[in-house]
Amino acid sequence: MTKVITGKVRMSYANVFEPKSINGSEPKFSVSLIIPKEDKTTIEKINKAIEQAKKEGISKLGGKIPANLKTPLRDGDVDRPDDTAYANSYFINANSTIRPGIVDENLQPIINPQELYSGCYGRASLVFFAYNAQGNKGIACGLQNLQKLEEGQPLGGRARAEDDFSMDNILG
Numbered sequence: 001m002t003k004v005i006t007g008k009v010r011m012s013y014a015n016v017f018e019p020k021s022i023n024g025s026e027p028k029f030s031v032s033l034i035i036p037k038e039d040k041t042t043i044e045k046i047n048k049a050i051e052q053a054k055k056e057g058i059s060k061l062g063g064k065i066p067a068n069l070k071t072p073l074r075d076g077d078v079d080r081p082d083d084t085a086y087a088n089s090y091f092i093n094a095n096s097t098i099r100p101g102i103v104d105e106n107l108q109p110i111i112n113p114q115e116l117y118s119g120c121y122g123r124a125s126l127v128f129f130a131y132n133a134q135g136n137k138g139i140a141c142g143l144q145n146l147q148k149l150e151e152g153q154p155l156g157g158r159a160r161a162e163d164d165f166s167m168d169n170i171l172g
Helices: 040-056 167-171
Strands: 002-005 009-020 028-036 089-096 101-103 121-133 136-150
Touching: 002 040, 009 089, 009 136, 028 040, 028 121, 028 136, 040 121, 040 136, 089 121
Parallel strands: 089 136, 101 136
Antiparallel strands: 002 121, 009 028, 009 121, 028 089, 121 136
16 A cells, blocks of 8 residues: 655545444545645645555456546546635545544644544545455545644534634624
8 A cells, every 4th residue: 555645635524533424334434635736746646646556456456457447536626616615626535444543733632523623724644555346446545644734714614613703703
């Protein structure tokens, strides 16, 4: 498996403290990582890791790389055109059956689920590997660890209490 440490990304659909089942599947920890298109370094590292995972997983993929191979890096402008959080960005969905390690900018563990939320900014360590399951072949992105770097406007329509009750909102 090929590991990548991202640059600063925005976290979305963060289910990293409790695993969640989607459509009756095995519960997993997961996060969507929004990567600004100008972060060429992170995008290059991810593309190299995907290529390496293809080479390492050639036997899983049936001895050759199919033309319709699914890859995890997606274009927010194409796949999520109505979501402004994904504008001018790529995104990657990462998941794991094992809870990721989660730390703050000082490498101190984060144990409060309210501290890492959809909309905050951080880094992620990811691994890439080939899969062949139920006729689907592709490269998957495994979630390893997360580091929160800074606050961000929460995604999903819910405002932070600090914003709702700021003096600007109360006075006017």
